[in-house]
Amino acid sequence: MHSVYVGCCGYCMSRSKYYSTFKTVEIQETFYDLPTENRMRLLREESPPGFVFNMKAYQGITHDLDSPTWRRARRKPSETLRGSIGLLRPTRENIELWEETVKRAKALEAKVIVVQTPPSFGFSDENLRNSLDFFSVITQRGFVVGWEPRGTWMDHPQAVKRVIESQDNLIHVVDPFRSKPVVVKEVSYFRLHGIGGRDVNYSYKYTDTDLKVLCDSLREIARDSKEIYVMFNNVSMAQDAQRFISVCAEVASQ
16 A cells, blocks of 8 residues: 655645645755754654655755855855765765754654755766765665756666665655656655756646646556655645645545
8 A cells, every 4th residue: 555645845834734734845944054953853843643754955965065055055064165065975074964964854753855966966977976975875874865866867867777776765856747767666756846947947837637647657656656755846836736636636645
């Protein structure tokens, strides 16, 4: 028997209303900064029984210091760390940032830690080696780790497959309207960024036809996955996620 969890990437309404509407959320603030462990524990304590948390890994692990995403951070790492952190570098400094991320995940009791690499971290022999080396260290931590590669990795599915198959608890996070996971494991994780554009189109509002196509994709994945997460990450995420639960009630019922 499979379980399907539908939710949003971030609280898109008051938290109390969110908890009564959905049964899972992907915490976004852990990407921009590392909140306190106590902040994560408080989120866990206020949530209802059975609610599932997921979270994005800290951008210091995945993004170089030149990334525009740092503009939203309250604190940016020291320039002395340039070349030592980011881009899945298997360095001591980057592993330490991962350990800090894990502390927050433990406090939150998160199920999946999403590691989203930027388009600038495209496929190359060096980036493939770094991915294999980094994940070989960090996936031995008791969490499901979901890698969402973007950019030119989409043109090299065999390389992505090599990385995903290298670790048992490493899964391939995809937008199902752009690609399918190269390997389907017990846990599957979809992040929906809107249709159109190379990587994202946040302003896109999903049609009922789109949601029916997504439902068909879930039926296919459910043959091999016991636990499926469908996380909307567009401007109209709250409305689209609720509509999806209605359109795909026989699969996505919560």
